[in-house]
Amino acid sequence: MKILITGATGLVGQEIVSLCHQLDIDVNYLTTSKDKIMSESNYQGYYWNPKIGEIDTDCFKGVEVIVNLAGATVAKKWTASYKKEILESRTHTTSLIFDSLKSITNSVHHVISASAIGIYPDSFQNYYMEDAKERDKGFLGQVVSSWEDTVTQFSELGIKVSLLRIGLVLSSKGGAFLKLVQPIRYGVGAFFGKGEQWQSWIHVEDLARMFVYVMQKELKGVFNAVSPNPVSNKKLINTIAARLGRRILLPNIPRLAMRLVLGEMHILLFSSQRVCCNKLLETGFVFKHDNIASAIDDLLA
16 A cells, blocks of 8 residues: 655654554655655655645555645744745645646545644633534634645545544654653743643654554544543643652743733643544544553653
């Protein structure tokens, strides 16, 4: 079997590539950097430049499934120009693949795309399932909605579409987790606001397994890619601190202060989304890390 991955060199992409190779699944990948193109028996890179609509369509040869992870990080100051990049790095890349498949003979029958729980509104009370009608009306909600709409169009080509709405990804190799760990390790950790906001998290290993599981089971539709046990920000920070043998002594970081420092991007730290993954569990998926304490133990081992 052969799959194509966009965003293969990122944090989640690397984990999926590793798992695919363990399962003897060959991987093609698209990269905007010619220096990152590798050519191995089970790992072949191809160049693309979505900004100008350029793509090496040889990337689709023999490919049955596309895993779509492309998208600029949201953890960077949201200037007007960068907000445009956040959106277009998701929608333009997806549209380029769609237009390419529409114009060539191919064997693709399934597209599995990343999405985000940022599509759900900020709430301390709601418990969001995939069929929730509410949508976040802020920038992130608009981005995710547009992203999902762009991915959904693959169904017009008779291709099965799956969307994984990803929560806070915990990885020892980068991302938000290490940014949380570092200040706690040095005794300067603190809660954001009152620390009561829900954090729907997932261990990166389980996230990679989830993408492969959806592919192998040929599951169609929207799935919340989060662990079964969301926690509060306070619980998350305290659990990390306990594992490191530290105490949280500093006062809580007020929302206003972070708004002044980060601007609109501060909502990433204060938004509350309690998200349910029962839909995926009911298909038979089993998490390796469903408890925050054991997940953190694994990541800090």
